[in-house]
Amino acid sequence: MLEVARLDAFYGRAQILHEVGLRVGPGEALALLGRNGAGKSTTLRAIMAQGPRRTGEIRLLGADVSRLQTHELVQAGIGYVPEDRRIFTDLTVMENLEVGRRPARPGHAPWTAERLFALFPNLAEMRQRRGGQMSGGEQQMLTLARTLMGNPLLLLLDEPSEGLAPRIVEQIALAVMALKTEGLSILLCEQNLHFARLICDRACVMARGRLVFEGSFATLEADPARRDALLSV
Amino acid sequence: MSPPLLEAESLAKSYGGVAAVRGVSFSLAAGEILALIGPNGAGKSTCFGLLGGQVKPDAGTVRLSGQDITGAPPRRLFRLGVGRTFQIAATFASMSVRENVAVALLSHHRALARPFGRATHPHHAETDTLLDLVGLADQAGRASGELAYGDIKRLELALALANAPRLLLMDEPTAGMASGERIALMRLVARLARERNMGILFTEHDMDVVFEHADRVLVLDRGSLIAQGPPAAIRADAQVRVIYLGTGLTFAGDADA
């Protein structure tokens, strides 16, 4: 589905990503782990051509997409759920969804507001509420739903559990698991290891802008000392 | 007994109804190095803004050596002996390295309003001392806009030290630096804290830096302090490990099963 090779990224003179390489298979969910500031979000932003200047190779379904602009990447099938949610606070829930709406992809049932409300029942009760008046958890659900309206083939999820209460994290995890079951490929940035393990098959760990681990969760968890060295305090 | 260097009491701040910092209290002694850590979105930046005068708290007080400085603007904190570095290093890009430091020193000596005379002439020796201290003496003449990011971080430290601060607030002092540079910078900061009896509060993602240099660690999660203590205790704290590895309260059992 997605192949990233030798991805470097720069803010001005500072190089912030070094030779990052990733592979997400069709229907696979890959976790991108690491502490704050390790370069996880930057990797997603770099893939989406938002923010840092980048070099390297990015392939989607085998086609080179490294020269496409953000909106073309979305049209090609990548859905991006950014870190800080970035809900349109002046727009209602329905209007937020409308911004994300894109034509259906042949061979895939298109997402509709009603299908999304089945996935996120909370949202169904607040169709006309403005984004600014929603709680953090509701906003996170909305930002996910909004991206799904674009009928993506691959979902880039940036810290969907950040700053949310466990009960909300659970609802979101259930929803993402359902999406995976439907065949969506997922690249998930997370600090929450349990959340990531629930959803993902494999994990990559980043530190200081580089990949420092790649493998199964079993391998990562097999050595708790190493796991904690990579991820914990 | 004299009051602590920095004292925060029940600080609270919310944005549009969402609480970013809720009831944070702690104190910092002179000469102490205190680290503030926590996952993304825990409220570290807001906390730092509250202490540095960039953000006004909804409730709570901040005291510097017993003096109430709640909501004081940054320029007043500078006069009171607070130094500050930013997450994204803030220097004056149109000036040379030496000129950057000259501005900071002129401000410290209250000579910035003078409309005549060369700005770079006074305090020459003091400028050299500061540049030597952070290891930029050989780059004094370079444009700061063309420095490597690690050097910009060091220049920023020199600026923050210009008012001989008693308290230094550092927001991610080593972010964006290479490993060797990180260690050197933090060793310098630690040495200065000991030598000058300067209090230091810093946020940091690099746990090696935190555990090597901090005397004490504060852990924020969702706006509240959930733990504080010496590094070893924090490292062993079960709750802290959980928040760094993810709450997983609901799922840990299922997933392991």
Next chain:
Amino acid sequence: MDFFVAQFLTGLASACSLFLVASGLSIIFGVTRIVNFAHGAFYMLGAYVAYSLTERFSGALGFWAALVCAAALVAVLGVAMEILLLRRIYRAPELFQLLATFGVTLMVEDLVVLVFGPEDLLGPRAPGLKGAVDILGQAIPAYDLFLVALGPLVLGAIWLAFHNTRWGILVRAATQDRDMVAALGVNQKWLFTSVFALGVFLAALGGALQLPREAVNHAMDLKIIVEVFVVVVIGGLGSVTGAFLAAVLVCELNAFGVLVLPQVSLVLVFAVMALVLVLRPYGLLGRPDGAARPAIGTFITPWRPFTARERMLVAALIALVALLPLGAGVYVLSVAAEIAIFVLFAASLHFLMGAGGLPSFGHAAYFGLGAYGAAFALKLAGLSMAGAILLGPLLGLAGAVLFGWFCVRLSGVYSAMLTLAFAQIAWAVAFQWVGVTGGDNGLLGIWPQGFAATPAGFYWLALALAIMGVAALRTLIFSPFGYALRAARDNAARAEALGIDRHRIQWAAFALAGLFAAVAGALFAFLKGSVFPDTLGIPLSVDALAMVLLGGVETISGGVVGAIAYKLLSIWLMSETVHSKLVLGAVIVTLVVAFPHGIGGAFTRLRDRLGGAAA
């Protein structure tokens, strides 16, 4: 009472066109972050094209069709400008976009005269609305009542479009976070273009609707753009409802201000705008602009004083220039004196913009105030020329102190628009307060005295003062004060954390820049022997801005180099072509697209590259 109702309705009717133009500007800014100076030009084009079409279309239907067709045609022109010009400079600093759209405005002004002739054109009355309606004993033109109703209708239509169409929802979303809209797969390019089309359509419709109310002329654009700036600053950039409220407020203030302060009704509008900005820095319904972009480009090479060799070179150049009277006639000396005066004027603006990072679109206000100050000192206080040149500039200083207090408190675009509005207010006062300023007739008989009475003497005086002024500004730049100012420009957060009171230091810089501009203005009064409101006018402000940007904001001598080049160019153009504005506008547009760093900047870069190759 009845009279007040009539006055109120007249105000509402005037508000309609103003609202259309302002809402268009506001919508365009909301999505593209471009302040479209050419919006006034599109308004004017709307009126001219509508005039032509009403001549061709006949019948009642023809009139209304002409208005709508005119607006649509002008919208097509607007789209052409967006695609051909603005798409190249979306990432450029705000100031360059303003300057580019100003260049377009200049071109349009000349083109309009070329195509439609210089005379005022009186359009037809609106069919079916030619009469007046009796309201409480007062005769109100029926067309005014139509406009009173149209304003809210358009507001409602825009609201409906923004809330009930996909396009409108995208526009609202992009106004808040355009990068996120792109991250959801929307092509920003075409969204921007469509928004531009709507904004220009509204502006042109506003112009076309004025056809039955006032004569069409080629100065309409500047008049409306100033009012529009005031309206969007009061209402809040990006808010259509805010634009409506502010348009009504401004027009009612004008309507009733005439009753209270007939000479200077604009002062009332100014006072209200100042009040609104103090209470709400982003206007009534505006909101803080999250990502503030630098108004001016980034600086790479630090400024440095002249080396000993360069100082010798400059001294030699000055000596050479000072010898000019030995070989030049009266005309050349007068041109040279004018250039010297403009060097000082441009250097003062360069100080404000380059060192201070504070763009000003109304720097002529202080130039003109200095000129009037000198004239008052000579005529009213009976001082000598020396006294007038010494004390006259204090009027400019006072103006800069007053206006600067507001300008330094606002961010980039708001501040720039405010400087323009202030300058226009100063112009309006000079124009309307006939008893003191002589209004359009100006103040005459301000001739140099003593040694300066000869062309050579005055040239030396102007040259000496310009050199002293430029040297003083350079000294300031390298003084501690200058460094504090540049520090505040480079990084406000860092400057504040180093104990620098940013507002106070920028305010002082604003006042100083105003003072030096005023000295230039005082000299200008004696050069011309007279003072007219033009010395405060927008064209002069923009001349100064073009000089600075042409010379290069980022280059320390940019103001000086730019003033000489621009002044020579415009004097030459003036003698070669009658369409100097057209050529000048084209030159400005070309320069913005081709040399975003100005002549001086290009020179510095070249020198750096050669120096780098040698090292």
